[in-house]
Amino acid sequence: MKFRLAPGTDRSAFLAADRRVQTEFAYHQPGLLRRTTAEGSDGSWIVIDLWHTEGEADACDARWGLDPVTAEFTALLDAGSVRSERYATLD
Numbered sequence: 001m002k003f004r005l006a007p008g009t010d011r012s013a014f015l016a017a018d019r020r021v022q023t024e025f026a027y028h029q030p031g032l033l034r035r036t037t038a039e040g041s042d043g044s045w046i047v048i049d050l051w052h053t054e055g056e057a058d059a060c061d062a063r064w065g066l067d068p069v070t071a072e073f074t075a076l077l078d079a080g081s082v083r084s085e086r087y088a089t090l091d
Contacts, residue, residue, distance in 0.1 A: 021073045
């Protein structure tokens with residue numbers, strides 16, 4: 001997921017929300033192998049999740065919008081900038 005923070009969002013508040021997503025939601029999802037968040041030099045952000053199967057990623061997507069921790073995280077994003085993409089590994 002690529003995005004920018006919503007105008008006025010405090011970076012430290014976002015990082016706290018991101019940590020909560022990681023510890024209270026993401027790593028409780030079946031099939032999640034790894035999650036990392038990175039900040040670009042231009043103010044953009046990216047979250048990369050590695051999944052065991054595409055089906056497990058789909059199941060997480062279905063739960064994402066129902067969780068209060070992810071809602072807190074999403075509220076800090078500029079909704080118009082959010083882009084999700086999927087890639088398949090070659091190995």
